[in-house]
Amino acid sequence: MSLLVWNPEWDTGIALIDAQHRILLGQVDVLMTAIHENDVDRHMPSLLAFLADYVDEHFQMEEERMAATGYPGIEGHRAIHDGMRRDVASLVERFEVNSQTLNEEVLDFLMDWLVKHINGEDRRLARHLHQWADANPRTQP
Ligand SMILES: [Fe+2]
Ligand SMILES: [Fe+2]
Numbered sequence: 001m002s003l004l005v006w007n008p009e010w011d012t013g014i015a016l017i018d019a020q021h022r023i024l025l026g027q028v029d030v031l032m033t034a035i036h037e038n039d040v041d042r043h044m045p046s047l048l049a050f051l052a053d054y055v056d057e058h059f060q061m062e063e064e065r066m067a068a069t070g071y072p073g074i075e076g077h078r079a080i081h082d083g084m085r086r087d088v089a090s091l092v093e094r095f096e097v098n099s100q101t102l103n104e105e106v107l108d109f110l111m112d113w114l115v116k117h118i119n120g121e122d123r124r125l126a127r128h129l130h131q132w133a134d135a136n137p138r139t140q141p
Pocket of ligand 2: 062
């Protein structure tokens, strides 16, 4: 059973970004289902391991595209990513100390990511990438 479905408004129209965002949503759904079924302890270690890898790869991919296309909002967007990198590192660290306290916090963090970051910063970036692609039809960022 899926508790969370993709909101088409979250689509950026950039295939790789959307594919990775959907993978993130899948993990949020796993966590929501685990909370619903009172089975978080079994899922949290793999979820946090996933998040640690994900912030590394996904943010780096977005930042490379920003740099390659001269995105004017790069500094602000990267600073937000850096804050989220620190948040994930802190969640991972604190989970090792006390797993019980984190369930709601991890869920809030992920929902904020989906709703605010993807819907805000990432969509602004995508608008820039589309404009850049229109202006540079033969080049891949
Ligand atoms: Fe993103
Ligand atoms: Fe982003």
